[in-house]
Structure formats: C-alpha cells, structure tokens
Amino acid sequence: MSLDIQQEVCAGRLQMRLAGELDIYAAAALRECLHQVVAQHHEIEILLADVSEVDGAGLQILVAAKNEALRQGTRLSLSDHSVAVVNALQLCRLDRFFGDPIVLTKEMPE
Amino acid sequence: MMDLDPQMAAALQTFFEESRDLLQEMESALLFMEDQGADLERINAVFRAAHTIKGSAGLFGLEEVVRFTHRLENLLDQIRSGTKMLTPANITLLLSCGDHIGDYLDRLVSAAPLDQHFLSEDLRLLAELQAALGAREQKLPISKENNLQLYEHTEASSSSVTEIPADEKVSTSANWHISLRFGIDTFRDGMDPLSFLRYLQQIGDITGLVTLTDALPALPQMDAESCYLGFEIGFSSVADKATILDVFDFVKESSVVHLLPAHSQIGAYLKMIQQLPEADQHLGEILVAVGSLTSEELQRALALQENTDQTGQHQPLGEILVDQKMVQEPVVQGALEKQQQQRESQSAERQLLRVRASDLDYLVDLVGELVIASAANRLFAGQDALEARLESATQVARLVEEIRDGALRLRMIDVSELFQRFPRVVRDTARTLGKDIRLEMHGEGTELDKSMAEKITDPLMHLVRNAMDHGIEPAEQRLQVGKPAQGCIALHARHDSGGIVIEVSDDGAGLNREKIQRKALEKGLITADQVLSDQEIYALIFAPGFSTADKISDISGRGVGMDVVRQNIESVRGRIEIHSVSGRGSIMRIHLPLTLSIIDGFLVRLAQDTYVIPSESVEECLEYPKVQGTVGYMELRDQPLPLLDLNAVFNKRATDESRRNVVVVRHGLERIGMVVSGILGSQQTVIKPLGKLFEQVPGIASATILGNGDVAPILDIPTLIQRHYAISAKSAHSFIH
Structure with a gap:
C-alpha cells in the first residue's frame, strides 16, 4: 500500500498522519480507517504534509469524512497541507469547504 | 441589435414572436386566476412563461429583459411556493x-430608444416588485438621480456587450459552461x-468551478472505489467546441458531459466594476440594487474575479459572496437547458410550424395565378370541343380550386387569437x-x-x-331597471x-334613437322632415365627428372613432x-x-371592356x-336614385346604347345607380394589385385577370360614390349662384 496512515492521540485529539499517495489504491483502507475514528473521537486532525499525490478518489474520501464528522459533531480538520493537496483542493475549489487554514508560501483566503 | 448576421436576426x-405568445399566455392565465381564483397549474404556467423569456433573452444578451424578468420570477417563485x-x-x-x-x-x-418614460416605468415596477417581495434583498439608499444615472451607465455597457463576445470569438477566447457528472466506474476504469x-487548465482557463458532492453517500455507506463527483465549470478557451469535447472522449460513454456557450455578459460587467474607481463591493451591490445585475449574476461575476485574483492577495468582492451554496445553484445554463427541453416538448404539443408570412403570401x-390559368x-378546352380534354381540364380546375381553398386556409387564424387580447x-x-363588466x-x-384579423382588431x-x-x-x-349589477359584453363570431x-x-341601455x-x-347630417328607419338612424353614429356622449371620457366620446371604425371595416x-x-x-x-x-366579383361591360364590381356592394x-x-x-320605388354613367367616368364611347342596365350599389348610407353597357354575371375573381402607374387612377381599386386572359379593373365603389356626391354638390352649388 502506497499510503501510510499513522495515528496518535495528543491532548485529547486524534492526529492522523497520512503519507504517500492519497489515491484510488488507498481509498478503501482510508475510508475504513476514517469511518472508525470519526465515530470514536471528538477531534481529529489530519496531517497532510507528506502526501505526495491526491486523486479524485482520495479527495472524495476526505469530503465524505468531513461530512460524516459534521453529522456526528466531530471536529475534523486538515492541516500541514502538502503542495499536492493544496493544488487538488484549489483545483476543485474545495479549500473553502474544509475551511482549514492552509499554510503554504503565503496566506490563502478563508 | 444592429449588425446581426441573418441567422441571428432570424433567431x-x-x-420576439415566442415571447409575445408567452406574454399573451401569461396574461390569459393571470386574468383567468383573477376571475376564478389562483390555481397552481396556471401559476406554474405564468412562471414558466417568465422563465422561458428570461432564458431566451439571456441567449441574445438582452440584459434588460433578463434583469427585469428575474425580479418578476422571484415574485412568481414566492407565489408558487406559497410564501x-x-x-x-x-x-x-x-x-x-x-x-x-x-x-x-x-x-x-422598432429600434426605439428607451426613453425617460420607459425608464421611470421600469424603476416603478422594479420598486413595486421589490415591495411585493418584501424588502428581502438589501437596498442601498441611493437617490433617484443617482439611480437613473447608474442605470444609463449599465445601459451603455450592456449594449457594448453585444459586440464583445463577437470580437472575442474571432481573436481570443470564448466562454463555455461545462457540466460534468462522472460515471460511477470512472476510478475503476483507471481515470481520475x-x-x-x-487538462482543461492546459487548453484554457477555468474561470469558475463548483465541485458537486451531492451524490456522495455517507462515509459508512460509500464505496471508496466508486466515483461520486460532479463539476460545474466556467471555462474560457480559444479551443473550439470539438476540442473541448474531445477532452472528455474517454469518459463520454459513462459520464454526463454538457458543454454550453456561457452567458457572456458578466465579463463586461466585471470589467466595468473593475474600471470604475469606487470600491468593487459597493458598486456590485449598487448594481444589484438597481437591478442591472441580478444577485446570481453578481455571484458569477465574483467567481470570475476570484479567479483573476487567484494570486490571492486582495478579494474585496469575494467577501460578499454571501453564501457559497448560492454559487452552487446551477445557474442560467442549467435553466436554459431545461427550457430548451421544455420548448421542444411544447412545440411537439402544438404541432405547429412557423412560416414566414411573406412566403405564404407568395x-x-x-395560387391566384394558377386559378386564372386554369380558368x-x-x-x-371548351372551344376545342374535345370531350377528353374538357374533362381533364375540368378535373384540373377542380383540383386548383381545392388548392386555392387550402392555400387560403393557411392564412386563416382562429378567431380566438383575435379575441385573446380582449x-x-x-x-x-x-x-x-x-363598472363591473364581464366578457363572454x-x-x-x-x-x-x-x-383581416389584424385590420379588424382596432375597430373591434x-x-x-x-x-x-x-x-x-x-x-x-342597472339595478333600478331590474338588471344584474354586472354588465356583460359578448364577442361572437x-x-x-x-x-x-x-x-x-352588450346588455346595456341600447342606442337612444x-x-x-x-x-x-x-x-346638419339630416333634415327634420326626413323619415328614417331605425337602421338608418343608428348608422348615423358612423358619421364623422358624431358623438352623443354628454361627457367626454378617456375611453370614448370624442367622436373620432365610429367613423374610423366604419372606414377600417370597409377597407x-x-x-x-x-x-x-x-x-x-x-x-x-x-x-x-x-x-x-379573392372576392365575388360582379362582371359588367363598359363599351367592349369588362369591369368588376365587388358583389357585396351590389x-x-x-x-x-x-x-x-x-x-x-x-x-326607384318612389325614391330618387342618383345615376352615374360609368362609360362617361372612364371615357368610353359606347356603341350600342339600347340595352343599358343600372347596377344599384351601396356604400354605407349612400346608394347610387351605375349605368353600364351590359351585365355579364358574377364570378370569383382573384385580386391583383395594380402597377404603380395605375395606383392613382380614381375609381379603380385593383384588377383581376379573367379566364380569357383579359385584364378587368375592379371598381372602387366608395370612391366613385364619394366623387359623384362631391361633384353633384359642387354643380348644385354653382347652379344656385
């Protein structure tokens, strides 16, 4: 599997670090994992610094996870966006949907 | 409007025609509901009419119509939803x-300018619509002058708009709207x-984009390997339609791809907003408040600007992007698509064909020529006395008559079309x-x-x-004389x-003899000792300048009218x-x-020539x-009948004066006996217009061609009668002095 998922709980908040290719090959496993953690935790931060590639399947899993989190009242945020993630979000104009601050070379608008 | 290519002009x-029909439908539905109470079906009909006009107007860049109709639609929508x-x-x-x-x-x-009167009506109605909507949209306190000025400004810009896309099409890029719904197996097919x-970004600019995730199931239910994504994309590119469509060649089987030319006016608005010194946001709001931009259009303008500012620093206009959801509405394009479908189904329903009136006239x-030729x-054939030839000629003549009837029927409209505006x-x-008056x-x-329907509308x-x-x-x-309070006007055909x-x-008081x-x-129209029948007295109201109304109202009573009515009908x-x-x-x-x-003609002989008198005046x-x-x-039956010798009128030298006839013709109240050399009987005649040279000949209205190929002038009875009366009045006058 080319996507590596690491989880650690830090100050009552689950940090989930994704590394590698967030794509169709990883989608099923990622969905399973997110499905579980969204139900179990109140606050989840997904760290994306090491995501080298994102495709539509990966993106749609993130959207579904965000939806699910909103439904369950879980705080789910994306942070440490890699360039690949930022590009994909901007391409689909989904940066606003997630509403997370994106730190890159300059401040991106909310 | 000017400089349109013929295809565009025809479209x-x-x-225009469709819109008029729709406006008529809208009016009928509204009037019906005013009478019978609201019903959802008709409200929907009204809404659809407004919506279709708006959509089509958008296609032609008629921003004024779009803007206005949009407001109208807002109100209709609220009525429809019961708010x-x-x-x-x-x-x-x-x-x-x-x-x-x-x-x-x-x-x-008619290329008439939008004058002050139009603009003030426009503002009045917009204000009323706004009031009816309940001041839901934020209004800015702008003085009326300001308002107008701005209005005219946008006016100018929107008229320049019509040219912009044309230019751009040639030299630079065209705007498109792409609607994508990827098939569920897109990922499995190895595509992203x-x-x-x-790739789109490589062949052009994505000027706006909304990711649609509506089809996305909840996380527990979703299949991670199925594709649920859809996009609405504003796209600007030099590439032609085929090239853009080729991008989606691989997914076109499994996915839904729509490519439409975009509503291109917004660019011009945006340009204007950017060029003006005021803060973008402020201007944008004003434009919305004035109604030059609908809020949807502003939203889209914002989406465009957002894109041009993608470097990211400064987005004042973006701040008022009130709610991102609003952008997601599949805006005008979606509506247009739907409207196109609607129109197709409508025309299928009607089973009607639009034909150019001039083609039909031709x-x-x-067919008129054919009738003559066949005669x-x-x-x-009759002269040859060959049975078979005569038979076939008769056969042809019969068919020609049928064709004539059929062709004439093409020009016929149902009288309800004439009545519909009443x-x-x-x-x-x-x-x-x-007054309380109903119409039947x-x-x-x-x-x-x-x-004929067109000419008779005004008199009616x-x-x-x-x-x-x-x-x-x-x-x-009415109540005093025991009639119901509600009066009734009936139109009957x-x-x-x-x-x-x-x-x-009408069921009113009747004419007062x-x-x-x-x-x-x-x-001085009649003399005191004249004995007149009721008919003759009533006919007096058609005399020029006659009005019995005691007070002159806006509606009638000026005495100009009834005589014009009669003239129009007689024309x-x-x-x-x-x-x-x-x-x-x-x-x-x-x-x-x-x-x-085609008229029923009464053929008479003057010297050796044949003339036609319209049968209805005989x-x-x-x-x-x-x-x-x-x-x-x-x-004539103890009444004097003035005689007019047609041979004299047309300078004919009649040879045989022994068997002359008098044809009594009537026009309005006047009756005259026309002296002719002989009567040839009646025949259906096809009216041919006279050439320029003969248009001015008094007493001849038009001409027809007889079966033997001779031309027969058709007499203009009203003119002949009037001239005769004028001349005899003059000679009587000179006789007295």
Whole structure:
C-alpha cells in the first residue's frame, strides 16, 4: 500500500498522519480507517504534509469524512497541507469547504 | 441589435414572436386566476412563461429583459411556493410587468430608444416588485438621480456587450459552461476526474468551478472505489467546441458531459466594476440594487474575479459572496437547458410550424395565378370541343380550386387569437370606468384571414370600449331597471354565407334613437322632415365627428372613432350594422369577407371592356329606364336614385346604347345607380394589385385577370360614390349662384 496512515492521540485529539499517495489504491483502507475514528473521537486532525499525490478518489474520501464528522459533531480538520493537496483542493475549489487554514508560501483566503 | 448576421436576426425574430405568445399566455392565465381564483397549474404556467423569456433573452444578451424578468420570477417563485399570495394587487403588478416586457421588446424591434418614460416605468415596477417581495434583498439608499444615472451607465455597457463576445470569438477566447457528472466506474476504469480538470487548465482557463458532492453517500455507506463527483465549470478557451469535447472522449460513454456557450455578459460587467474607481463591493451591490445585475449574476461575476485574483492577495468582492451554496445553484445554463427541453416538448404539443408570412403570401399569389390559368385552360378546352380534354381540364380546375381553398386556409387564424387580447381590455376598461363588466366570448373555431384579423382588431377594440362606456349603464341604474349589477359584453363570431360575422353585443341601455336624431339634426347630417328607419338612424353614429356622449371620457366620446371604425371595416370590404333594443342592449354586427385576396366579383361591360364590381356592394340590377325625368336621376320605388354613367367616368364611347342596365350599389348610407353597357354575371375573381402607374387612377381599386386572359379593373365603389356626391354638390352649388 502506497499510503501510510499513522495515528496518535495528543491532548485529547486524534492526529492522523497520512503519507504517500492519497489515491484510488488507498481509498478503501482510508475510508475504513476514517469511518472508525470519526465515530470514536471528538477531534481529529489530519496531517497532510507528506502526501505526495491526491486523486479524485482520495479527495472524495476526505469530503465524505468531513461530512460524516459534521453529522456526528466531530471536529475534523486538515492541516500541514502538502503542495499536492493544496493544488487538488484549489483545483476543485474545495479549500473553502474544509475551511482549514492552509499554510503554504503565503496566506490563502478563508 | 444592429449588425446581426441573418441567422441571428432570424433567431431573434423567433424569440420576439415566442415571447409575445408567452406574454399573451401569461396574461390569459393571470386574468383567468383573477376571475376564478389562483390555481397552481396556471401559476406554474405564468412562471414558466417568465422563465422561458428570461432564458431566451439571456441567449441574445438582452440584459434588460433578463434583469427585469428575474425580479418578476422571484415574485412568481414566492407565489408558487406559497410564501406570497396571488392578491389582486399582485395580479395587476404582474400584468403591468408583462406589458412592460412587451413594451421593451417592441422598442427593440422598432429600434426605439428607451426613453425617460420607459425608464421611470421600469424603476416603478422594479420598486413595486421589490415591495411585493418584501424588502428581502438589501437596498442601498441611493437617490433617484443617482439611480437613473447608474442605470444609463449599465445601459451603455450592456449594449457594448453585444459586440464583445463577437470580437472575442474571432481573436481570443470564448466562454463555455461545462457540466460534468462522472460515471460511477470512472476510478475503476483507471481515470481520475482531477486529471480532466488539469487538462482543461492546459487548453484554457477555468474561470469558475463548483465541485458537486451531492451524490456522495455517507462515509459508512460509500464505496471508496466508486466515483461520486460532479463539476460545474466556467471555462474560457480559444479551443473550439470539438476540442473541448474531445477532452472528455474517454469518459463520454459513462459520464454526463454538457458543454454550453456561457452567458457572456458578466465579463463586461466585471470589467466595468473593475474600471470604475469606487470600491468593487459597493458598486456590485449598487448594481444589484438597481437591478442591472441580478444577485446570481453578481455571484458569477465574483467567481470570475476570484479567479483573476487567484494570486490571492486582495478579494474585496469575494467577501460578499454571501453564501457559497448560492454559487452552487446551477445557474442560467442549467435553466436554459431545461427550457430548451421544455420548448421542444411544447412545440411537439402544438404541432405547429412557423412560416414566414411573406412566403405564404407568395404561395397564395401563385395560387391566384394558377386559378386564372386554369380558368383559361378550361375555356380553351371548351372551344376545342374535345370531350377528353374538357374533362381533364375540368378535373384540373377542380383540383386548383381545392388548392386555392387550402392555400387560403393557411392564412386563416382562429378567431380566438383575435379575441385573446380582449379579456385584458375589458378588465382594464371596466376598472377605469368603475363598472363591473364581464366578457363572454363565443365562436372559437371560426377562422378568418390573418391580415383581416389584424385590420379588424382596432375597430373591434373601439366597439368594445364604446359598448362598455356608453352601452353598459352604471350599476345603480342597472339595478333600478331590474338588471344584474354586472354588465356583460359578448364577442361572437360565426361563419355566414361565405363570410364571417363578428358581433359585439352588450346588455346595456341600447342606442337612444331620439338622442341620435337630435344630434344629427344639430350637426346638419339630416333634415327634420326626413323619415328614417331605425337602421338608418343608428348608422348615423358612423358619421364623422358624431358623438352623443354628454361627457367626454378617456375611453370614448370624442367622436373620432365610429367613423374610423366604419372606414377600417370597409377597407377590408366588410360592413357593419347596428341592432339595438332600448333598455335591452345593442349588437354591432360586422360582416367580413373570408379573405382579402379573392372576392365575388360582379362582371359588367363598359363599351367592349369588362369591369368588376365587388358583389357585396351590389344591391340590385335594373333595366335602364327608357323615359327619364330629371337628368342624372331615376325613380326607384318612389325614391330618387342618383345615376352615374360609368362609360362617361372612364371615357368610353359606347356603341350600342339600347340595352343599358343600372347596377344599384351601396356604400354605407349612400346608394347610387351605375349605368353600364351590359351585365355579364358574377364570378370569383382573384385580386391583383395594380402597377404603380395605375395606383392613382380614381375609381379603380385593383384588377383581376379573367379566364380569357383579359385584364378587368375592379371598381372602387366608395370612391366613385364619394366623387359623384362631391361633384353633384359642387354643380348644385354653382347652379344656385
């Protein structure tokens, strides 16, 4: 599997670090994992610094996870966006949907 | 509007026609609901009409219509959803809005400027719409002057808009709207939607994009390997349509891809916003408040600007992107698509074909020639006395007659089309008069010539107004004489002996015989000792300058009208008669010929030539009296009948004066005996217009071609009668002095 998922709980908040290719090959496993953690935790931060590639399947899993989190009242945020993630979000104009601050070379608008 | 290529101009023409039909439908539905109460089906019909007009107007870049109709649609939408009631006030407002749109379209067609009057009406209606909507949208305190100025400004910019896309198409890029719904197996087929977007970026600019995730199931239910994504994309590119579509070649089987030319005006607005010194946001809001931009359009303008500012620093306009959800509405393009489908189904329903009127005229003209040729054909066949040839010529003649009837029927419209504007007229007139009047219409299915219908509309309108104003009494008076308080005007149409009869009747007081007689005496139209029948007295109201109304109202009573009514009716070779019963009401009965291009002609001989008198003006035929009393007169049933020797009028030298005849013709009240060399009988004749050279010949209206190929002039009876009276009056005058 080319996507590596690491989880650690830090100050009552689950940090989930994704590394590698967030794509169709990883989608099923990622969905399973997110499905579980969204139900179990109140606050989840997904760290994306090491995501080298994102495709539509990966993106749609993130959207579904965000939806699910909103439904369950879980705080789910994306942070440490890699360039690949930022590009994909901007391409689909989904940066606003997630509403997370994106730190890159300059401040991106909310 | 100018410099359109012919195809565009034709499409625009169709748009105008369709819009008028839709406005008419809208009006009918509104009037029906005013009468019978609101029903959802008709509200929907009104909404659809407004919506279709808006969509089509958008296609042609008629921003004014789009902007206005959008407001109208907002109100209709609220009515439809039940948020607002369809109150009588709202109906009146909606009717005025329909008129206003019609007015705007008329101005476009005639290239009339949008003057101050139009603009103030525009502002008034927008304000009323706003009020009816409840001040939901934020309004900015702008002074009226300011408002107008801004309005005109956008006016200028929107007219320049029409040229911009044309230029851009040639030199730079075109705007498109792409709607994508990827198939569920896209990922499994090894494709990534994002790569399509990236590829689009390579061949053009994604000027706006919304990711649709509506189809995305909840996380627990979703299949991670299925694709649920959809995109709405604003796309600007130099690439042509085929190239853009090729991008989606791999997914076109499994996915839904729509590519449409975008609503391109927004760019121009955006440009203007950017060029003006004021803060973008402020201007944008003003434009929305003034109504030059709809909020949707602003939203889209914002999306565009967002893109141009993608470097990211400064987005003042972006701040007022109120709610991202609003951008997601599949805006005008989606609506257009739907409307296209709607239109297709509509036209399928109607099973009608739009035909250019001039093409039809040409056809009818040719058929006229054919009738003549066929008559000649039969004549010659008869001369040969070959049975078989005569038979086939007769056969051809019969078929030609059928073709003629068929061709003429093409020009026929249902009388209900003529009547359809009357409910509104009656409603508005009744309001102005403060009377309660209902309108009844009968005789749908009766058909008449379209150009006849056009010429008869104004006279009918006048008769209806007149009947409402003078005929129908005020409610108190009606109740006193035991009539229901509500008056009734009825329009009735039917076929009658080769013609059409249209009646305007009312259940009012009827014509006042004494009053008319008194007035006619006053005006010197009749003399005190003249004995006149009811018919003759009623006909006096058609005399020029005659009005019995005691007070002049807006509606009628100026005395200009009834004579014009009669003239108009007679110009299409119709006639009008009045029947009236005091206290019970009156009937104005209009007799019209079926068509304008073929008449029943009465053939007469003047010297060696044949002339045609329209049969409808012929009353009777007599032998020329051997013994004459006063020169120029003969006695007809103890009445003097003025005689007009047609041979003299047309400078004919008649050889055989022994068997002359008198054809008694009538026009209006005047009757005259025309002296002719012989009577040849009646025949259907096809009217041919006269050449320029003969247009000015007095006494000849047009010409026809007879079966033997001879040209026969058709006499202009009204002119002949008038001239005769004028001349005899003059000679009587000079005789006295």
